[in-house]
Amino acid sequence: MSTQATVEMKGICKEFPSTLANDQVDFTAYAGEIHALLGENGAGKSTLMNILTGVLEQDKGEIWIRKKRVFMKSPKDALSLGIGMIYQHFKLVKPFTVAENIVLGMENVRVLNKRALEAQVRELSQEYKIDLNPFSFIWQLSIGEQQRVEILKVLYRRADILILDEPTAVLTPEEVKELFQTLRSMAKKGGTIIFITHKMHEVMEFADRITVLRDGRLIGTMKREETSEQELARLMVGREISTGRRNRENTVKSQEQLRVKDLTVLNDKRVKAVDGLSFQLFAGEILGVAGVSGNGQKELMEALAGLRPRAGGQIFMGGQDISRASPRERMDQGMAFIPEDRYGFALVPSMTVMENASLKCYRDSRFNRGGVLDYRGLEQQAREFIKEFEIKVGGPKSLVQSMSGGNAQKLILARETAREPSVILASYPVRGLDIKATESIHQILVKEKARGAGVLLISEDLDEIFQLSDRVAVMYEGKLMGILPIGQVTLDQIGMAMAGAARLGGEDDG
Amino acid sequence: MMDKERRGRGSLRLIRRMDIPGWLRLAVPAASIAGGFLFSAIFLLGAGESPLEVYGVMLQGAFGSSYGLGETVVKMIPLMLVSVGVSFAFKMQIWNAGGEGQLHIGAAAATFIILNLKGYDRKTTLTAAFLAAFFCAGLYGLIPAVMKVKWNVNELITCLMLNYVGTLLISWLIQGPWKDPAGFAFPRTAKFPRAGEMPAFFGTRIHAGVVMGLLAALLLWFILTRTRWGFEIQLIGANPKVAEYAGIPVKRYILAVMFVSAGIAGIAGMSEVCGITHRLQANFAAQVGPSGMTIAYLAQCHPLGAVLVSFLFGALLVGGNSIQKLGLPVSTVQMIQGSILFFVAAGTMFMNYQIQWKGGSRE
Ligand SMILES: Nc1ncnc2c1ncn2[C@@H]1O[C@H](COP(=O)(O)OP(=O)(O)O)[C@@H](O)[C@H]1O
Numbered sequence: 028m029s030t031q032a033t034v035e036m037k038g039i040c041k042e043f044p045s046t047l048a049n050d051q052v053d054f055t056a057y058a059g060e061i062h063a064l065l066g067e068n069g070a071g072k073s074t075l076m077n078i079l080t081g082v083l084e085q086d087k088g089e090i091w092i093r094k095k096r097v098f099m100k101s102p103k104d105a106l107s108l109g110i111g112m113i114y115q116h117f118k119l120v121k122p123f124t125v126a127e128n129i130v131l132g133m134e135n136v137r138v139l140n141k142r143a144l145e146a147q148v149r150e151l152s153q154e155y156k157i158d159l160n161p162f163s164f165i166w167q168l169s170i171g172e173q174q175r176v177e178i179l180k181v182l183y184r185r186a187d188i189l190i191l192d193e194p195t196a197v198l199t200p201e202e203v204k205e206l207f208q209t210l211r212s213m214a215k216k217g218g219t220i221i222f223i224t225h226k227m228h229e230v231m232e233f234a235d236r237i238t239v240l241r242d243g244r245l246i247g248t249m250k251r252e253e254t255s256e257q258e259l260a261r262l263m264v265g266r267e268i269s270t271g272r273r274n275r276e277n278t279v280k281s282q283e284q285l286r287v288k289d290l291t292v293l294n295d296k297r298v299k300a301v302d303g304l305s306f307q308l309f310a311g312e313i314l315g316v317a318g319v320s321g322n323g324q325k326e327l328m329e330a331l332a333g334l335r336p337r338a339g340g341q342i343f344m345g346g347q348d349i350s351r352a353s354p355r356e357r358m359d360q361g362m363a364f365i366p367e368d369r370y371g372f373a374l375v376p377s378m379t380v381m382e383n384a385s386l387k388c389y390r391d392s393r394f395n396r397g398g399v400l401d402y403r404g405l406e407q408q409a410r411e412f413i414k415e416f417e418i419k420v421g422g423p424k425s426l427v428q429s430m431s432g433g434n435a436q437k438l439i440l441a442r443e444t445a446r447e448p449s450v451i452l453a454s455y456p457v458r459g460l461d462i463k464a465t466e467s468i469h470q471i472l473v474k475e476k477a478r479g480a481g482v483l484l485i486s487e488d489l490d491e492i493f494q495l496s497d498r499v500a501v502m503y504e505g506k507l508m509g510i511l512p513i514g515q516v517t518l519d520q521i522g523m524a525m526a527g528a529a530r531l532g533g534e535d536d537g
Numbered sequence: 538m539m540d541k542e543r544r545g546r547g548s549l550r551l552i553r554r555m556d557i558p559g560w561l562r563l564a565v566p567a568a569s570i571a572g573g574f575l576f577s578a579i580f581l582l583g584a585g586e587s588p589l590e591v592y593g594v595m596l597q598g599a600f601g602s603s604y605g606l607g608e609t610v611v612k613m614i615p616l617m618l619v620s621v622g623v624s625f626a627f628k629m630q631i632w633n634a635g636g637e638g639q640l641h642i643g644a645a646a647a648t649f650i651i652l653n654l655k656g657y658d659r660k661t662t663l664t665a666a667f668l669a670a671f672f673c674a675g676l677y678g679l680i681p682a683v684m685k686v687k688w689n690v691n692e693l694i695t696c697l698m699l700n701y702v703g704t705l706l707i708s709w710l711i712q713g714p715w716k717d718p719a720g721f722a723f724p725r726t727a728k729f730p731r732a733g734e735m736p737a738f739f740g741t742r743i744h745a746g747v748v749m750g751l752l753a754a755l756l757l758w759f760i761l762t763r764t765r766w767g768f769e770i771q772l773i774g775a776n777p778k779v780a781e782y783a784g785i786p787v788k789r790y791i792l793a794v795m796f797v798s799a800g801i802a803g804i805a806g807m808s809e810v811c812g813i814t815h816r817l818q819a820n821f822a823a824q825v826g827p828s829g830m831t832i833a834y835l836a837q838c839h840p841l842g843a844v845l846v847s848f849l850f851g852a853l854l855v856g857g858n859s860i861q862k863l864g865l866p867v868s869t870v871q872m873i874q875g876s877i878l879f880f881v882a883a884g885t886m887f888m889n890y891q892i893q894w895k896g897g898s899r900e
């Protein structure tokens with residue numbers, strides 16, 4: 028690694044009407060390194076990088092690029108200095124091809140020489156091992172491929188300082204690996220790579236140096252070899268956070284809460300997504316189902332909740348056959364569902380906290396007199412949720428769209444656990460959340476299982492699986508690759524099963 | 538949600554309001570109407586007319602006498618019933634564009650009862666006509682609803698097609714089987730017996746339809762804002778997926794809401810034939826269907842708002858008629874009506890959005 032500083036930001040301050048987003052932040056990045064900018068949601072990471080790319084202007088502080096003081100007024104200025112940014116939300120034109128998107132907006136391109144362009148794009152993609160066909164249309168590409176287009180776009184403009192805002196949030200684990208291979212090869216050629224994240228294991232795996240921000244302030248910059256996940260978590264959150272096991276008590280009982288027998292479910296394309304799957308879920312346990320998402324998890328959970336038709340098999344709750352029961356009947360029998368799509372399925376962002384909090388209980392006799400709703404009671408209940416679950420929001424009348432992801436998820440959990448369910452279906456409950464919010468959500472789930480609920484936890488995050496599960500299963504191509512108690516399974520075994528290479532062993536399950 | 542990129546400085550931006558303050562709900566339409574009058578004034582001046590005089594005559598015509606006010610209310614009644622009815626479905630994002638057809642079916646059902654149910658008193662006859670109109674129109678509205686629920690057919694298209702079926706069916710009835718034998722060549726049914734007429738009030742032509750409309754609006758408003766069914770309807774309107782997740786039988790709701798929505802539009806037909814024409818005849822409710830949809834839109838599907846906007850429509854119609862008597866061409870009258878509606882429609886945008894220079898705050 029060279030020691031030439033390409034980016035130096037000194038004493039950066041940026042104030043928004045309600046918050047001091049950056050407070051005297053110093054930041055330095057070198058040529059040839061992958062530098063992680065780590066912090067909880069709202070720590071000021073995007074703000075700092077938006078200043079570096081000319082999207083925002085700092086109130087105070089200096090920016091030096093390659094030892095020269097610079098004043099940028101727009102992202103164009105930044106790009107002319109070789110600074111390119113890959114945003115969280117891509118800015119591609121869907122009906123255009125990869126090559127067209129790459130030259131789009133470049134001022135000196137008047138006539139499109141398709142041949143030359145194709146050759147250039149191919150050359151670039153080979154150089155950086157980015158696998159892309161220049162003539163595919165954007166709409167044909169997966170999210171991961173679209174991100175590669177964004178990267179090529181920036182490379183094509185000869186940027187050698189590349190900033191990525193939470194680039195892995197939308198990627199599968201496989202795509203994450205490929206992304207960092209590309210980034211590494213850019214760094215090797217002398218580029219400076221800065222990526223924003225709040226996931227520690229990514230930092231430990233891929234970064235050379237790490238800068239931690241908290242509440243708008245710089246907490247420190249360190250080398251990867253000189254720190255640990257434990258320390259980073261503490262720096263990010265400002266207090267000790269356990270990264271170890273969160274489900275310590277064995278509360279598993281023999282009472283069966285849910286039994287699934289030979290369940291088969293089709294996906295939206297009418298292809299088998301869940302394929303003759305069987306398992307049991309007991310009171311007081313968390314059954315963690317690991318697996319790369321897209322292996323039928325979504326269809327399984329929706330079928331259990333009654334929101335997707337079964338193609339075959341049976342579902343029992345508390346010993347009773349509920350295969351034909353409506354979603355409402357399952358709810359009333361004590362089933363709670365935390366779906367993966369928070370805003371399109373579990374919440375209505377344009378409605379109030381109170382209305383969203385009432386989604387599952389407004390029919391209860393205590394809120395309902397001959398069909399007339401007791402809005403005061405519902406508001407009171409929402410207020411209690413806010414207090415008990417420490418949800419940060421203006422009040423019961425605030426709109427859900429004004430909440431952060433973590434607080435929105437807490438609201439969902441408050442609502443779903445309020446009726447003391449016997450079965451909790453939880454799909455990726457902490458996806459996209461920061462450490463603090465993750466910890467609270469995990470505590471809620473553990474409390475619920477201790478109360479006697481059976482929790483079916485779907486996750487692709489193995490840390491989460493190991494922190495929470497009493498038993499572990501792996502889902503692969505619509506089937507379970509075996510179920511084992513947490514003490515009897517290793518990380519490698521799970522990894523193999525997730526790739527479909529070997530079964531976990533343990534209970535047999537069709 | 539926190540990371541929407543903020544680019545492009547110094548541009549005007551529309552920002553959706555989080556919640557709309559109550560005063561704005563009244564101030565904006567009032568200002569919009571005034572704006573429409575001001576705008577039209579430019580053209581009236583250009584045409585050599587005095588805007589003050591024209592508007593004076595217009596106001597005088599619509600509100601200045603008990604006759605004028607009465608006519609305004611008379612015109613408002615069917616608009617109110619249809620717009621209240623369709624806005625109920627609109628609330629759930631079900632596009633009941635079939636008010637016109639449902640109104641005609643309601644009128645035909647009422648007519649059939651009144652012409653065939655002889656020898657009963659007025660109360661019985663009108664109650665029977667009312668129920669027949671509501672149920673037949675409701676069933677007619679179920680056709681697109683069933684097609685939507687069963688085969689996912691777009692209700693907007695089926696509703697529009699059923700409008701033709703409904704109106705043409707009535708044309709055929711009044712020219713064929715139901716034609717008044719003593720009516721010479723006129724395409725209309727025989728006059729209703731007195732038991733089939735709704736009495737008029739206050740020496741005007743205002744009839745009981747106004748009560749039906751107001752009651753329907755109040756009832757729906759109450760249901761929507763106070764009851765669990767209203768909560769469920771709003772939830773379905775906001776996102777049917779979330780509604781299903783909450784355990785609401787969405788398909789059943791589509792059927793039920795379309796039935797009620799169409800039934801109320803059917804009452805508009807019944808109240809016109811029983812209250813005004815006292816027979817079924819051609820063009821007894823011209824333009825009521827399309828105007829009803831416009832009103833529902835302008836009122837943002839709020840039942841009480843639909844009552845107010847219907848009143849405005851009634852006044853524009855009656856006031857417009859009276860300025861025609863000044864010798865103004867019809868197109869000028871329509872221009873005034875049109876620009877007022879245009880301003881009201883534009884005003885709803887100001888109600889829903891805040892205009893901002895791109896600055897600090899994001900919400
Ligand atoms: N345009 C803006 N207007 C007002 N507040 C903002 C704006 N952008 C960010 N903030 C606030 O600044 C703080 C830091 O935000 P951000 O830089 O996006 O954090 P991060 O990317 O680390 O999650 C947050 O409290 C956020 O609400």
Ligand SMILES: [Mg+2]
Pocket residue numbers: 072073074192539540
């Ligand atoms: Mg951010």
